[in-house]
Each structure stands twice: as C-alpha cells, then as structure tokens.
Amino acid sequence: MHLIIFQWLVNDYFCLIFLLISPGGFAFLPFLWLVNVVWFFREAFLKPSYTEQLQIKAYVKRSALGLLLWVAVLTTWITIYQHFRAEWGEVGDYLSFTIPLGIP
Amino acid sequence: CLRALNGQPPAAPTPRVVEREEEEEDEELTLKYGAKHVIMLFVPVTLCMVVVVATIKSVSFYTQNDGQRLIYTPFPEDTDTVGQRALNSILNATIMITVIIVMTLVLVMLYKYRCYKVIQGWLFLSSLLLLFFFSYIYLKEVFKTYNLAMDYITLAIIIWNFGVVGMMCIHWKGPLRLQQAYLIMISALMALVFIKYLPEWTAWLILAVISVYDLLAVLCPKGPLRILVETAQERNEPIFPALIYSSTMVWLVNMADTDRPNRNSTEAASPQQEPQEVASPVPSSPSQDDGGFTQSWVSQQEHRLGPLQSTEETRREIQQMPSARPPVEEDDEERGVKLGLGDFIFYSMLVGKASATASGDWNTTLACFVAILIGLCLTLLLLAIFKKALPALPISIFFGLVFYFATDNLVRPFMDKLALHQFYI
Numbered sequence: 001m002h003l004i005i006f007q008w009l010v011n012d013y014f015c016l017i018f019l020l021i022s023p024g025g026f027a028f029l030p031f032l033w034l035v036n037v038v039w040f041f042r043e044a045f046l047k048p049s050y051t052e053q054l055q056i057k058a059y060v061k062r063s064a065l066g067l068l069l070w071v072a073v074l075t076t077w078i079t080i081y082q083h084f085r086a087e088w089g090e091v092g093d094y095l096s097f098t099i100p101l102g103i104p
Numbered sequence: 105c106l107r108a109l110n111g112q113p114p115a116a117p118t119p120r121v122v123e124r125e126e127e128e129e130d131e132e133l134t135l136k137y138g139a140k141h142v143i144m145l146f147v148p149v150t151l152c153m154v155v156v157v158a159t160i161k162s163v164s165f166y167t168q169n170d171g172q173r174l175i176y177t178p179f180p181e182d183t184d185t186v187g188q189r190a191l192n193s194i195l196n197a198t199i200m201i202t203v204i205i206v207m208t209l210v211l212v213m214l215y216k217y218r219c220y221k222v223i224q225g226w227l228f229l230s231s232l233l234l235l236f237f238f239s240y241i242y243l244k245e246v247f248k249t250y251n252l253a254m255d256y257i258t259l260a261i262i263i264w265n266f267g268v269v270g271m272m273c274i275h276w277k278g279p280l281r282l283q284q285a286y287l288i289m290i291s292a293l294m295a296l297v298f299i300k301y302l303p304e305w306t307a308w309l310i311l312a313v314i315s316v317y318d319l320l321a322v323l324c325p326k327g328p329l330r331i332l333v334e335t336a337q338e339r340n341e342p343i344f345p346a347l348i349y350s351s352t353m354v355w356l357v358n359m360a361d362t363d364r365p366n367r368n369s370t371e372a373a374s375p376q377q378e379p380q381e382v383a384s385p386v387p388s389s390p391s392q393d394d395g396g397f398t399q400s401w402v403s404q405q406e407h408r409l410g411p412l413q414s415t416e417e418t419r420r421e422i423q424q425m426p427s428a429r430p431p432v433e434e435d436d437e438e439r440g441v442k443l444g445l446g447d448f449i450f451y452s453m454l455v456g457k458a459s460a461t462a463s464g465d466w467n468t469t470l471a472c473f474v475a476i477l478i479g480l481c482l483t484l485l486l487l488a489i490f491k492k493a494l495p496a497l498p499i500s501i502f503f504g505l506v507f508y509f510a511t512d513n514l515v516r517p518f519m520d521k522l523a524l525h526q527f528y529i
Binding site: 028029030031032035039074077078081082085095096097098099100101102 | 252253261
C-alpha cells in the first residue's frame with residue numbers, strides 16, 4: 001500500500017513541475033514541447049485516470065499544438081530558404097551561416 | 105531487497121545470526137548488482153566514445169592544427185629537436201596539472217565552507233559555455249563538412265532550444281534519459297575541445313599524470329576529492345548533478361527536513377523508480393507535524409480510500425515495526441552507479457586522440473576502446489568489493505595508454521608484415 005501511494009505522488013509532482021514551465025514560460029521552445037509530449041504521453045493518455053490527469057492532458061495537448069505550429073513554421077521557412085537562397089543574392093548571403101561551396 | 109510489508113513481523117532471531125545471514129545475502133547481492141551496474145555504465149561510455157570518434161573521423165576541423173593553443177599549454181610542440189619537444193610537453197603538462205589541482209582545491213574549499221552559490225554559479229556558467237558556444241562551433245563545423253547551407257534564424261532556434269532544454273535537464277529536473285544524453289553530449293564536446301587544442305605529447309602526458317593525480321586525490325586521506333565525497337556524505341547531500349552522470353536517479357522522500365524551508369516537498373524523479381526507504385521523520389513541533397503528507401495529498405487519499413486516520417499514535421506504531429526494508433545505503437539495486445563527467449571526458453579524449461593520430465587507425469582505436477572498458481569493469485568490481493568512492497581514471501587510462509602504444513608500435517607493424525606476406529593467423 002505504502003509503496004504504491006508514494007509512486008503515484010512522485011509521478012504527479014514531477015509531471016506538474018515539468019509541464020508548468022512549458023506553454024506559458026519561454027517562447028520559441030518547440031524542443032521542450034516535444035520532450036513534454038513524448039515524455040508525458042503515456043502518463044496522460046495511457047494510464048488509468050486519476051484526478052490530476054485532466055490537467056496533465058490539457059498541458060500535453062497544448063504542448064502538442066505548439067509543437068505542430070512550430071514544425072509547420074520551421075518547415076516552411078527552411079524549404080523557402082534552401083530553395084531560394086542562391087537567387088536572393090546579397091540577402092541570401094547575409095542570412096547564411098554557412099555557405100556551401102560549389103555551384104548550387 | 106524489498107521484502108513484503110505484510111502481516112506480522114518475523115520472530116526476531118538472535119542478532120548475530122541475523123548479521124551473518126545479512127552479510128551473505130549482501131555479498132551475493134553486491135556481485136549480482138555489480139554486474140548490472142557495469143552494463144549500465146558501458147552504454148554511456150561507449151556512446152560518448154562513438155560520438156567523439158565519429159566526429160574526429162568525419163569533421164576535419166578537430167584534427168587540424170591551426171596553430172592555436174589553449175592558454176594552459178603555452179609551449180608549442182613543433183620544435184626543431186626531439187629534446188625540446190619533450191621538454192615543452194612536460195612543461196605544458198605541468199602547467200595543466202597545476203591548474204587542475206588548484207581548481208579542485210578551490211572547489212573543495214568552496215564546498216567545505218558552504219559557498220554553494222559560488223559553485224553553482226560557476227557550474228552554471230561553464231555548462232552555459234559548453235551548451236551554447238561549443239555546440240555552435242560544433243554545428244558550424246559539421247555543416248561545413250557536409251557542405252550544407254544554414255541560415256542564422258534556424259541556427260539560432262536550434263541552439264536556443266538545445267541550450268535551454270539542456271540547462272534545464274542538467275541543473276534542474278528532466279527526464280532521466282534526456283539528462284543522460286545531455287551529459288554525454290557535453291562530455292563529448294569537451295573531449296573534442298581537448299583533442300583539438302592539446303598537442304600530441306602533451307595530451308598523452310596529461311592523461312598519464314591526471315590518472316596518477318586522480319588516484320592520489322581520491323584515495324589519500326587528505327586528498328581533495330575524498331574530502332569532497334566525505335563531506336557530501338556527512339551532510340547527506342548529493343554532489344552537484346552537473347558534474348556527475350548517474351545511471352538512475354536517487355531520490356529521497358523528505359518527511360521533515362530541518363534544513364530546507366519547504367518541509368513537505370518531495371524531490372521526485374523518473375516515474376519508473378521505486379521509492380526507497382522513507383527517511384525517519386523528525387517532527388519539529390506537535391502542531392506542525394502532519395507527518396509530511398501535504399494537504400492535497402491527504403485529501404486525494406481520503407477521496408480514494410476513505411477517511412484516513414493518521415495520527416501521532418498510528419505513525420509511531422508503524423515506525424516502531426521492525427523495518428522490513430533495508431536502509432538506504434545498502435539498497436543498491438535501485439541506486440545505480442555514478443561516474444564523474446571528467447572520467448567520460450578523459451576516456452573519450454584517449455580514444456579520440458588514438459583515432460586521430462594513430463598510424464594503426466581502427467586497430468588502435470578499437471584496442472583503446474576495449475582497454476578502457478576492461479579498466480572500467482575492473483574499477484566497478486573493486487567498487488563492489490570496497491564500497492566506497494574509487495577513482496575511475498587510473499586503471500582504464502593505464503590500460504588505454506599501454507594498449508595504444510603497444511598496438512601502434514608493435515601490433516600494427518606485425519599485422520602489416522603478415523598482410524604483406526599473405527600469412528593468415
């Protein structure tokens with residue numbers, strides 16, 4: 001009895017700590033949201049429900065949403081950049097961190 | 105060994121018989137779980153070395169000699185005579201070792217006099233440097249090698265994410281696997297920096313001297329690292345998580361903690377870990393003593409199980425039951441093993457240097473790799489026998505160096521000759 005109780009308590013406390021910082025906290029952190037989604041997916045959706053689970057579910061859903069948004073934005077930007085980099089001339093070079101050698 | 109917490113406590117046999125039984129069981133457990141710990145450490149050490157070797161082989165930046173040196177190794181090694189080179193490398197190694205000794209002493213002094221803020225700030229800054237600046241350089245070189253274009257915006261996002269999540273995982277809380285991955289990555293980055301900026305002979309000398317230093321620092325009674333470990337054990341605190349790789353997360357359920365203001369906090373860890381011994385509570389005053397159960401938890405439990413009656417009497421009764429769970433120190437199956445990050449760095453540095461500069465190429469690299477793992481095995485075996493903090497560097501580095509020089513100078517020409525004459529053994 002004792003052991004089960006503490007395990008539940010441990011899970012819960014840890015989850016809450018880690019999720020609280022995600023949606024509100026820093027912006028521009030899709031990686032953090034990815035970690036949230038992956039790590040707490042089992043906790044939120046696959047375990048038998050307990051009271052805190054609703055909160056966790058909400059956070060995981062929000063993290064997943066933010067993640068999808070960021071993935072979409074990044075993919076679009078990267079495709080545009082890689083495709084049009086050579087054509088943009090100076091602006092393209094200015095934006096580039098590494099410029100590959102050779103003819104594009 | 106978690107024995108069942110049910111029913112009656114067993115009739116107490118005489119103390120001496122119990123002791124001997126426990127000792128035998130202890131030994132058996134020790135060896136059995138010692139083997140498990142060896143495996144738990146093989147994987148991260150191997151991963152770190154694989155990352156370093158893969159980078160060295162593919163990204164030429166880390167093997168180029170730009171003429172830049174660290175300020176710790178001011179003497180150049182491209183001198184005219186062998187004697188001059190040897191002298192320079194000895195001087196370099198001496199300077200480096202002195203710096204390391206001084207920094208270790210400073211660290212131990214700070215820890216002993218409880219200047220935790222300074223230590224934490226220093227660790228924070230250095231992991232900041234590693235996670236942001238060194239990974240920026242690493243990415244730059246990788247992109248250059250594979251001839252990819254990358255714009256500043258995407259790069260900024262990548263580095264920002266990597267760095268922030270890394271800082272959180274290492275210094276605060278995070279999923280265990282992620283924290284382990286980050287520690288491996290920063291060890292690899294550090295090892296790569298060493299490989300790039302330390303000239304050859306200096307590097308080998310430093311490895312040799314630092315394993316001797318490690319041996320002395322950890323085993324001698326006045327050794328700084330030993331003082332550090334003992335002080336940490338006395339105060340019952342974990343040593344800074346940013347410096348140590350642990351294969352599992354040890355956590356304590358603090359029922360009542362006199363040091364920290366938040367009495368009812370529980371430091372939690374990975375959900376897969378099972379709780380260990382509950383620390384014995386020290387109620388500070390009868391009115392505040394709710395047994396360490398937070399209000400929300402109590403209400404949860406009442407909701408699930410029906411009203412609780414945790415009063416002074418029931419708690420005292422439970423505590424007085426003979427403890428069916430062994431004390432925390434002996435419960436080593438959940439404890440796992442801790443290995444300092446410096447060990448990762450120097451192992452990877454040895455293997456990386458071997459793969460970068462050896463003429464025997466893969467033979468030598470593999471030989472060093474095997475040597476280090478053998479050394480690690482032996483060290484863990486000794487750890488299981490002696491059960492106190494041991495230096496992890498000496499045995500592995502010694503084997504590694506022996507294997508490197510032997511393979512490079514003896515085995516490789518031998519194999520070449522065999523291949524030349526098409527003689528298969």
